[in-house]
Amino acid sequence: MRWCRDFCVDVGEQTSIDAIDAGNWADTRFGDKGFTFWETPDGTPASMAGTTPMVAGMVRVDPVSTPAHLRGRGYAGAVTVEVSRAALAAGATDVVLFADPGNPTSTALYRRIGYVPLADFTVYAFS
Known part of the structure; x- marks a missing residue:
């Protein structure tokens, strides 16, 4: 819960x-x-990725998070690759995630590991 809150x-x-x-x-x-x-070699959790249950062959990766002091070491890429592989091995035909275009680091990472952009979305909040 703490990781998701962070x-x-x-x-x-x-x-x-x-x-x-x-x-x-x-x-x-x-x-x-x-x-x-x-985890790091000493067992310290370094990055987290969540996945949804498979529905109609699709699994969504969400969230992906690494504590600020551990970023830039490849942990987010490693955990994202691992959950994506696991979803495909479990029979998923599509593995998707949303990336914030305002965050060029994560957007570039997802492209490097094989994700391709499909659509842009804009969120509006109405009071």
């Missing part, structure tokens, strides 16, 4: 932060996901 802080997802803080894990967008942690 991810939400990084991306400004206040609704999920509030639900996690209230102990309502099932009410968050993370409640139905499986999580894989990439």
Whole structure:
């Protein structure tokens, strides 16, 4: 839960932060996901990737997060490759993820490991 909360802080997802803080894990967008942690050789968790259950042959990778002090060492790429391979090995025909075009580091990483952009989305919040 702490890793997902930290991810939400990084991306400004206040609704999920509030639900996690209230102990309502099932009410968050993370409640139905499986999580894989990439560890350093000494066993320290270094990066995390979540995956949704497979639906109609598709698995979505979300979230991918590495604590700030461990970034730039390839951990996010490694864990993303691993969960993507695992999804394909389990029978997924499509493995997808959303990337923030405002974050050129993650966007470049996903392209390097084989993801291709398919569409752009814009989110609007109305009060």
